[in-house]
Amino acid sequence: MSVLRSFAVVTVFWLFGTPFAHAEASCSGFDLSKWTADSVRDARSCLADFSLKGCDAGLCKKFEAWKVTEGVPEARAAGARQLLSLVRQDVNAMVSEFPSASVLDGDIKQLDHSLEQGVSPDRISNRQWVYNPQHATLSETGEPGDQKVDLGGLLSRECKAVVAPERCNVALRVSARLRMAALLVQAVITELQAPSRSQGAATIDELDERWAVYFDKGRFQYPWELAVNSHRYHRDPGFSGPPNDQWILLHPSVGYRYLNGSGKKLEQTLLLEVAGYYRWEWAGAEATKLRGGSLVVSWADTATEFRRGIGFLVHMPKNYSLGLVQERGASGHKIALVMSLDLGKVVQDPKSQKASFLEAIR
């Protein structure tokens, strides 16, 4: 009989948990009145992990409705001030329970005043509303003697003693409401900054695309050319885009030569661009008006003789160059038309490069 009774007790405890054990913290969802915690670190963890993602509380819905409204900046700011007013009402309702909440109230009032005065949202820091999990505080400024909302102190007082778990729950709920209020204020400022932020992000994205064009689609540079062009590179403060020109130095490449009267018509030749210059203009992320040229020496091993030449190349878009070289060989001086293929690209698609050349000389 006693064995059965023990089994029944164990089963009840297993099914429902021991009535003397602490319950796990429950702090999911946005009905903050249901949040519970029974230790300081449970409560702090709830606050640290809190976000507005998926928030369906009344203030959140109002925020979402304002967020999608369109209008001139002044109208948006007016809408933001109405929202801030509602958040303030919520914060004020907590001052009697937690006097430190008045610090947050004062900060929101100051923010409202700034918006009223027409201060650009970009000049307003949104970090003031950030929760610092190390101290469990809001409105921390780091200034000596700053007045912050010390949620950590509240939770330490109310959640340390396990004799009154409901006090811990109340402290957690008050803290969570203040945290939510601060998050909403931060969200409002962040939303007001959206145009500026989008512009900044778009600029960085365009710079990234330009750099991709410069390195991936532009003329390929050997290490010594990269060193010279790096040395010449003049950058702007902050992020900077790629240059709009490039020096070419001792740049070996492979090309084709076309000699009028030659039996084979089209033969391969080695080229060395001794020195050259290439420039373009940026139109968004596109390089346009590409132009440039190089002094070049050439070597061609024909079926009958070895010919050396000297001349110039004019750089064309799409990584190929056309030029003329004066060749010397056993059969005398001759002028040959040459095309240089940018080696970094020719290995990727030699057939199309050759086709381009044939098309160019027709």
Next chain:
Amino acid sequence: MSHLVFLVHGMGIHETGWESKYIDALNAVYGRYGFLAKKKLTDRFTFVPIGYDDVFRETVANWALGATAFEAEAQKAGLSSTRLTSWLKGADAVDNNFKWTHAADVLMYKLFSLVRERVCVRVANQMVAALQEQIDKEGESRWSVMAHSLGTAVLHDTLARLWDKNSTLPGRDAFSACNTQAQVIAMIANVSRLLETKTDSEPYDTYETPVMPGSVGQEGRGCMYYFNARHKLDPFTVPKMFDPQVWPDAQALLEEPPLYTHVEVEHVHQWNVHDIGHYLDHPDVHVPLLRLLTDPTSISDKEYAQARADFKPFGTLQTDAAVRVRQKLEDAMAAQSSDWLVLGKVWQAFIGKGEKGGLA
């Protein structure tokens, strides 16, 4: 809340999925602490890998392709003297090619401002895009970053540009240090000072830029907490060591926890003490880091003391083997006064032996 944690890799080849090594290393230590482990690491944080390795790989591959094609044609033409390009042949090989897969990354980054700028813009674009997405979804940005080795220099230089007060970038105020302040910047095997550029056009002194800790929203302070971990036997962290004194100011150090945390460890569990997993394994590295990323109460002092007591300085290595490894590491050590060029010799002695050891 989705606390974004950017992961910035170090030198070497990092193929798709490289971040799992970092996350696994962090997860391994995270799971040792009961309170933290109640919530999965990946539920607590959203890890965002930040890669820039492709910039180096593509550049080196182009060199190798160009050199190979030229050599082939030169030989056909009977030209034997191709010394101009022959040293670039094979630069794109990825196996046992430490010179080109690791050392070249650092050299290109240090020597070529064009490459450096391209890398920083690439990194910034990834970070800004992730922050934008977070703000759009949640109305706030909450982020931290953990960088390793070369990644520490890349991260510093990127953020120094983002928060440059002289920047003319449109919308720069929305991305100013006080509007996009990180919770934690964690630098593991910090070489940012070794690779810093201090010129008129790139005035990014690692002790002076906004990549420094400050109070919440403080002007010109890019993070709330800066965490710096160095292994005493890691030769990369010795020349021009990142070890500021009373930094960023006395007030920051009086805070609890201090806004700047510097930890040094000297355990030897493997030859490659530069490895990020080897760093994170030590309680003196991961406990302060996890506390900063979460909450100081998430790992109790008692748990921390127990973790330190249980931690074996030589891991699974036998004492004799550990002493030998340690001696070799000390022999390969660079001097604090050495500049970055000295690391070329260190690489030969140090990294060459650990090439398959999951470097950087």
